[in-house]
Amino acid sequence: TQLLEQSPQFLSIQEGENLTVYCNSSSVFSSLQWYRQEPGEGPVLLVTVVTGGEVKKLKRLTFQFGDARKDSSLHITAAQPGDTGLYLCAAYGSSNTGKLIFGQGTTLQVKP
Amino acid sequence: DTAVSQTPKYLVTQMGNDKSIKCEQNLGHDTMYWYKQDSKKFLKIMFSYNNKELIINETVPNRFSPKSPDKAHLNLHINSLELGDSAVYFCASSQIQGTGGYTFGSGTRLTVV
Known part of the structure; x- marks a missing residue:
């Protein structure tokens, strides 16, 4: 069974702080979504x-795909209360x- | 104009009842899905249809029966509801099976009492 493990599960920070969320697997994926x-x-x-190794930026959010395509990270710079929410990584299974x-x-909570 | 719309948004019902959730997408996508999100926010696929044909049928009790009258609609009927069926059910669609991202509806919160 292919599993995607995210860490941390919960994150509560103050506005303006930086954070990184990780998504790891033992499987190789052709692509990964956030x-x-x-x-x-x-x-x-x-x-x-x-x-x-790909890096994509979306305003203050930076996404990286691991070189081996088994893991990914999401980094948020200067978090804002509007960033509060549940962040999910996802990938297609091997069954085609x-x-x-x-x-x-x-679950990210950004306090003002 | 909502891309993937589900009805109802909330559903409270007694154990043993039968209920249906409807989903419609106006994106012209070929594939539609039902996902269940449990109390820990874990999203698990239940079914997928590609152009009205059942593609994925996960280990779901046969009290759950999807129906796709056309490729823009995927409904979910649940018989003999149980307490453990309480969850948020999401409908989603994608343009091509197996590629690209999903567009999700806003969910149906089902509470069985």
């Missing part, structure tokens, strides 16, 4: 990383059925 979910809403796709597997998620 989603953010706000309370009462569905997950929203933030980014897809495809190439090993289009099944997207999710990590357990990281």
